[in-house]
Amino acid sequence: xxxxxxxxxxxxxxxxxxxxxxxxxxxxxxxxxxxxxxxxxxxxxxxxxxxxxxxxxxxxxxxxxxxxxxxxxxxxxxxxxxxxxxxxxxxxxxxxxxxxxxxxxxxxxxxxxxxxxxxxxxxxxxxxxxxxxxxxxxxxxxxxxxxxxxxxxxxxxxxxxxxxxxxxxxxxxxxxxxxxxxxxxxxxxxxxxxxxxxxxxxxxxxxxxxxxxxxxxxxxxxxxxxxxxxxxxxxxxxxxxxxxxxxxxxxxxxxxxxxxxxxxxxxxxxxxxxxxxxxxxxxxxxxxxxxxxxxxxxxxxxxxxxxxxxxxxxxxxxxxxxxxxxxxxxxxxxxxxxxxxxxxxxxxxxxxxxxxxxxxxxxxxxxxxxxxxxxxxxxxxxxxxxxxxxxxxxx
Numbered sequence: 001x002x003x004x005x006x007x008x009x010x011x012x013x014x015x016x017x018x019x020x021x022x023x024x025x026x027x028x029x030x031x032x033x034x035x036x037x038x039x040x041x042x043x044x045x046x047x048x049x050x051x052x053x054x055x056x057x058x059x060x061x062x063x064x065x066x067x068x069x070x071x072x073x074x075x076x077x078x079x080x081x082x083x084x085x086x087x088x089x090x091x092x093x094x095x096x097x098x099x100x101x102x103x104x105x106x107x108x109x110x111x112x113x114x115x116x117x118x119x120x121x122x123x124x125x126x127x128x129x130x131x132x133x134x135x136x137x138x139x140x141x142x143x144x145x146x147x148x149x150x151x152x153x154x155x156x157x158x159x160x161x162x163x164x165x166x167x168x169x170x171x172x173x174x175x176x177x178x179x180x181x182x183x184x185x186x187x188x189x190x191x192x193x194x195x196x197x198x199x200x201x202x203x204x205x206x207x208x209x210x211x212x213x214x215x216x217x218x219x220x221x222x223x224x225x226x227x228x229x230x231x232x233x234x235x236x237x238x239x240x241x242x243x244x245x246x247x248x249x250x251x252x253x254x255x256x257x258x259x260x261x262x263x264x265x266x267x268x269x270x271x272x273x274x275x276x277x278x279x280x281x282x283x284x285x286x287x288x289x290x291x292x293x294x295x296x297x298x299x300x301x302x303x304x305x306x307x308x309x310x311x312x313x314x315x316x317x318x319x320x321x322x323x324x325x326x327x328x329x330x331x332x333x334x335x336x337x338x339x340x341x342x343x344x345x346x347x348x349x350x351x352x353x354x355x356x357x358x359x360x361x362x363x364x365x366x367x368x369x370x371x372x373x374x375x376x377x378x379x380x381x382x383x384x385x386x387x388x389x390x391x392x393x394x395x
Contacts, residue, residue, distance in 0.1 A: 079292040081201060081354045083120045086328030088335050089348040092303055098129035099301055099348040100140035100194075107200075111148060117156055118203035123147075124350050126214045128301040129194040130258070135265035136194040138185060139178055146181070147174040147198070159205055168285055171198070171209045175264065179281035180273065182265040193258075193266030196283070197228060199299060199352070204290045206297070209283040211262040213302040217310040218288065219295045222318055224310035227286045227297070231262040238262075247278025254279060290354060296321065297352040303345030304338050317351060327351035 083105050091097040104110045107121040125143055129136030139146075147153065151174035154166035175196065182188050195212020208216045210228040218225040231238055233249040238261040242254060250256035255278070258269065264281050271277040288294075298313055305313075316337060320330040331349040338347055 079204070079290070079355075081120055081204065081290055081294075083122050083201065083352065083354065084327060085122075085124070085350060085352045086326065086331045087348070087350040088328065088331035090335050090339070090346070092339065092347045093344055094346050096133060097346055098133045098136055098194075099303075099346045100127040100129065100133075100136040101125060101299075101348050101350060102140060102143055103350050103352075111144075115148070115153070115155070118159070120201060120203070122201040122352070123198065124297075124299055124352060125196065125198040126299050126301055126348055126350060127194045127196050128212065128214055128303075128346070128348070129192065130263075131266065132189055132192040134188045135182055135192040138182060138188050139194055139196060139264060142178070142181070146178045147171070150174070150177050156202065159202060164287070167200075167207060171200075171207075171285070172283060175209065175211055175281050175283045179264045183267045183273070188265065190268040191266070193263040193269075195231075195260055195263050195302075197299060199227075199297060201290075201352075205287065206290055206294075207285065207287040209285055211264065211281055211283045212260045213305070215298075215300060215302070215305050215310070216286075217298045217300075217314060219298070219314045219318060221293045221295070222314065224314040225288075226310055227288070229284055229286075230302070230305070231260050231284070233259070233261055235261070242278040245276050245278045292355065294354050296327070296354055298334070299350040299352070300334070301346065301348045303343045303347040304334060304349060306345060307338050307341035307343045321353070327353050 085103050085105055087101060087103055089097070089099055089101065102123070102125045104123045105120075107123045108115060108117045108119065110123075125140075127136040127139050127143075147170075151170045153170050154163060156163055178196070182193075183190075195214050197208065197210040197212065197214035197216060199216055200207045200209075206218070206227070208227040210216070211231065213230040213232055214228070215230060216227040218227050229235070232252070233239055233242065233254045234252055239249055242249060242261055247255055253259055254261050255269065258266065258279065261278070262280050262282065262284075266279055269277075269279050296317060298310075298317060300313070313334060316334060317330045320333050321327070328351075331351045334349045334351075335347045
């Protein structure tokens with residue numbers, strides 16, 4: 001986030017990954033009754049924002065929430081996401097690695113029996129640090145505690161309007177708790193901060209919570225659908241909010257220092273707790289009901305999106321999955337593409353596959369062509385061959 005001019009060699013960075021390999025014989029817990037859903041119900045993505053009433057009209061918000069809730073309540077789950085993921089992180093041209101990430105493909109097994117979630121359930125997060133690695137590393141280390149223990153994560157009976165609201169409230173509380181914890185922990189420098197983007201999957205529900213400029217992009221039949229909004233000072237609604245709270249934007253930076261308007265930590269830039277501040281930790285939410293058209297989700301830090309569009313990334317990953325069906329390789333390819341395009345930041349990518357590769361769409365290798373060998377004959381050999389053929393014909 002903070003501008004840095006030093007350029008050094010690349011270095012790969014390892015992270016903790018919790019993988020999920022679904023049992024083909026296991027039962028799938030379905031949500032809803034036997035009513036059917038019109039296909040158009042699935043094409044809506046809901047955005048929720050509580051910071052400013054100007055960001056969404058209440059009527060539109062309530063109407064869209066009802067549409068999603070009705071879809072979830074009445075769904076016959078003919079499609080159930082088949083989740084597998086891969087990730088790759090690289091220091092890029094920066095001097096220090098400040099990114100962290102987490103991926104859990106089977107959240108129920110990871111958390112234990114005290115949580116009752118529909119299957120599949122999964123959790124992913126990318127934390128892009130700035131001002132040192134302390135804040136991002138702290139959030140990564142304590143993310144399960146903040147999100148599923150301290151924030152009173154709702155117990156699910158059915159995915160309805162009540163659960164959706166409780167889920168948003170819980171995630172919002174988790175972001176704010178994490179932000180406050182960074183202020184209280186003396187091991188974290190007050191100038192260190194991190195953006196945070198998390199994605200939760202419960203059955204067919206995908207909910208993304210974002211504070212900062214990491215981005216989640218859904219591929220729907222190859223079309224890129226942004227599941228988050230980059231919180232940068234040049235974004236008009238964010239700029240207006242910042243200026244209304246006494247901040248300013250200079251050369252695209254918040255107060256001339258930070259390239260994002262939302263982040264956890266950075267307490268040397270925030271006003272005392274309880275006081276409205278231009279820099280906030282409040283997340284913005286996007287959610288969608290997944291269908292068989294939804295192929296995969298890309299979650300990446302801004303080092304990816306600084307040099308390529310959402311559609312470019314989706315096309316690259318889709319081509320890779322058709323070729324080798326390996327999300328880990330696709331994540332690496334996406335990072336390598338960003339490096340080829342001369343990104344100047346750390347790089348972290350998670351690819352979450354939502355369905356099995358359609359064999360009908362897989363790119364098949366063309367059958368090997370038989371190679372023909374050519375040779376030349378001397379005049380003497382041609383005469384001998386002609387005599388042999390004429391002798392065979394006479395016989």
